[in-house]
Amino acid sequence: MLEKLKRFFNRERVGPSEAGALLVNSWLDVAEWAGACRYHFKRTRDGQGFVVDASFEGQPWRLEWGPSQRPYIDGHELRLRMELMLPSGLQMLVLNRVLLESLENESFERYTEVNQTQVDVSTSEEMRWVALFAASDLATQRSLKPHFAALSRSPAHVDAWLQGALTAALTRTMAAAMKPELPFVLLTLRGRVYMRTALAQPAPAVLNAMASLFTTACTEALRVSKSNFVEGTPSEAADTSKLGDASTAWPSPFKAKK
Structure with missing residues (x-):
């Protein structure tokens, strides 16, 4: 298996740059990881990143790594999404406090400089939500409060999302794989989890x-969606071939950030 992967990467190597070659070859371990998990790995056409298609309890989901699509992330980013047909009223956002402060400052500067009275729809979902949505006080998730913030149309929704397994998973991942100074966003929007x-x-x-x-997060979002206090109808199922263009939360794969 390893030899086949090496031949594949050598054949598909993009450009003469030695640094680029090292970057591509560094994905061998990623391809092996994906194969061991029975996921499908593929490189993007421009050679700047990769896509991993997977499934969880019968539901397809996608992982992408490549150039950032958000101005608040420099360099490369990791993106994941799953279509769950969640109720349209279930709009929840969890982000780390470093990013929250950055978005709050940028939002304040943007809207006060031009005396805007309405939120600019060209801004990212994250910035609009920071400007519009209520924040949870995380009263029942105090272990998260120093590191994360949570916002929602209804704070009760995001509080329910964070109860139990998701808080434990965030705490565990923060210790093992997160750097507190780097932007992190987890949200539900238009029936999906991002x-x-x-x-x-x-x-x-x-x-x-x-x-x-x-x-x-997906499992817990489904749990919350079945609660009787969540308003809205299930979102329509999306054509997975068009997921990249369906929402500003997820622009076309590896489209250059503005």
């Missing part, structure tokens, strides 16, 4: 930890 974080090098151990956190 996760995004800065990641310079896609080490298999980090990918595995992030994938575990993500699937836990």
